Amino acid sequence: MAGNAHRIEKGVSRGNHFEIIVDGRRITAYEGETIGTAMMAAGLYILRTSTEKKEPRGIFCGIGVCQECRVTVNGIPNIQACKTLATPECCVES
Amino acid sequence: MFSQEAEVVVIGGGVVGSATAYFLAKENKNVVLIEKGHSAGEASGGNAAWVWSLTRKAGIDITLAMHSISIHQQLQAELELDFEYRASGxxxxxxxxxxxxxxxxxxxxxxxxxxxxxxxxxxxxxxxxxxxxxxxxxxxxxxxVDGTTNPILLVASLNREAEKLGVQIHHHTEVKGIDVSQGRVKSVTTNRGTIKTDCVVNAAGSWAGHIGKMVGITVPVxxxxxxxxxxxxxxxxxxxxxxxxxxxxxxxxxxxxxxxxxxxxxxxxxxxxxxxxxxxxxxxxxxxxxxxxxxxxxxxxxxxxxxxxxxxxxxxxxxxxxTLDDLPILGPVEGVEGFIMASGHNGHGICLGPGSGKLVAELLCTGNTSVPIEELKLERSALSVE
Incomplete structure (x- = not known):
């Protein structure tokens, strides 16, 4: 996937921003953003690899159905990045 | 091009129809399989995925299950695509x-x-x-002897092997009518064309009654x-x-x-x-x-x-x-020569389906079955609603 996702800058008001930790790296997230959104805005598209063929997987449906965007959050596996809100200092393993 | 002619037309692309087509093809029969939706699209694709005989009753019920479990084992050995069958107990x-x-x-x-x-x-x-x-x-x-399987892969594996043996499989194809004249099946008409045949297997599962109506019979499924x-x-x-x-x-x-x-x-x-x-x-x-x-x-x-x-x-x-007696309806039907029932598996279809397919194939190829199926005929008293 060609990665050029970015936050819309004009005409949008955002709440507070904070940091989350993805695979040891600190990235910025805003209140109301999902983990998947914050990761895409930081250029992180590969959320996991497929079980058998180890192919990259990312946000696909974006609405909690396809199960492709599963990550581990604060040690809990199989969390859907597309519909789980980022919280300050939450620790994501992709 | 759509199939023009077949020795046997199997209606239903679930585990029963797919096993029937596969075992017929192994005996060099020219087979067409018709399915209104996709492969294992109905009960065969949405179930507990068990190969289970523990609760089958004494008599024909457990006899069919044990026979079919031996067919699962045979298929596991001979089909190329693994379908995750595990006889765990x-x-x-x-x-x-x-x-x-x-x-x-x-x-x-x-x-x-x-x-x-x-x-x-x-x-x-x-x-x-x-x-x-x-x-x-x-x-x-x-x-x-019980265990689990992956029914969707089982059907896919049966279909893949059947196609290698020459079976023409038409998914998303609906049977519209069956021509019977002088008490014999003559052809099957679908939304994509008519296939000349003198033998139809009704493996339509919950839709077996719809198919039965086309030849003028009541199928209580x-x-x-x-x-x-x-x-x-x-x-x-x-x-x-x-x-x-x-x-x-x-x-x-x-x-x-x-x-x-x-x-x-x-x-x-x-x-x-x-x-x-x-x-x-x-x-x-x-x-x-x-x-x-x-x-x-x-x-x-x-x-x-x-x-x-x-x-x-x-x-x-x-x-x-x-079905009223929890048993499948298997075998020929009185008054409609060339119309074979293979439906009504009551939620035991994944366990029983491969065995039923094998038995129907034996019936059509040799006139006999390795498990007697007389008591599974459509005309049995247990199925009469009166």
Whole structure:
């Protein structure tokens, strides 16, 4: 996937921003953003690899159905990045 | 180009029709398989994924199941695409005193019939399945020949092999009519063309009655819904298919407009748990309702408390082709030469389907079957609604 996702800058008001930790790296997230959104805005598209063929997987449906965007959050596996809100200092393993 | 002619037209692309087509093709029959939807698109693709004989009754019921289990083993050895069949053994658990006499009676009958089952105590049950709630277990029944499979892959594997042997498979193709003249099948008309044939196999499952009408017969098969949950993939924690013995207690919950429920739990090779089940008479509606989802979760968490932290990713329901005596309808039909029934597997289709396909193929190729199927004919008294 060609990665050029970015936050819309004009005409949008955002709440507070904070940091989350993805695979040891600190990235910025805003209140109301999902983990998947914050990761895409930081250029992180590969959320996991497929079980058998180890192919990259990312946000696909974006609405909690396809199960492709599963990550581990604060040690809990199989969390859907597309519909789980980022919280300050939450620790994501992709 | 659409098929013009066939020695046998099989209607229904589920496990029964797919097995029938495969075994006919192995005997060099020229076969066309017609399916209105996609491969394993109905009951064959939405079920507990078990190869299960523990609760099959003495007599023809268990005879068919044991025969079909031997066919599962044969298919596992000869089909190229692996379909995740695991003959792990199966477990039934008792958690209420009222279940015990029904279970004992079943074991007596099976023993007399030469298909004994093993009663196990609570301690053994917990050794077999350590995740079960130890406070609730009274005992159980163990059956070493049972197991789980992946029915969608099984059908895909049968279809792939059948196509190699020359079977023409037409998915998304609907049968519109069957021409019968002078009491003989002449052709099958679909929305894509007409196929000349003198033999049709009705493996349409819950739709067997629709197909029957086309040749002027009544096929007493009706849809009966079962709903299940699918969880996230987790490390192996359920090692065998587990059924609650409440299924053995004779009551008609769900059949009189109510909602029945009982424990069904197993884990696929992928790691997903398949948890059930609720059942109800919902006609051809396969939507799940909130109450079903909640009931299934409660039943399973009561049996295995640590499931409370496991996430459900999907629910699904399907309907099984129900017959009044819980047995399939297999074999020729009086008055319509060339019309063969292979439907009505009552939620046992994954276990029984490969065997039924084999028996129908034997019937059409040799006139005989390795398991006598006379008592499964459409005309049997147990199916008459009067």
């Amino acid at each position: 199966g477990l039934m658990i008792m958690d209420a005193e009222n279940q015990v006499p029904f279970v004992k009676e079943h074991l007596d009958q099976r023993e007399k019939d030469g298909h004994p089952l093993e009663m196990v105590d609570a301690k053994q049950v917990l050794e077999i399945e350590p995740m079960l709630n130890r406070d609730r277990i009274l005992g159980g029944v163990w059956n070493p 009706s849809p009966f819904q079962m709903a299940m949950l699918v969880t996230e993939r987790i490390p192996r924690c359920i090692f065998h298919p587990i059924m609650g013995a409440s299924y053995m207690v004779e009551e008609d919950t769900g059949k009189e407009g109510g909602l029945g429920s009982g424990l069904i739990a197993s884990q696929q090779v992928s790691g997903n748990l398949l948890l059930g089940a609720c059942w109800r008479d919902a006609g051809f509606d396969k939507r799940t309702i909130q109450e079903e989802i909640e009931r299934i979760a409660i039943v399973n968490i009561e049996a295995m408390p640590s499931l409370k932290d496991i996430r459900v990713i999907r629910s699904f329901a399907n309907f099984f082709p129900h």
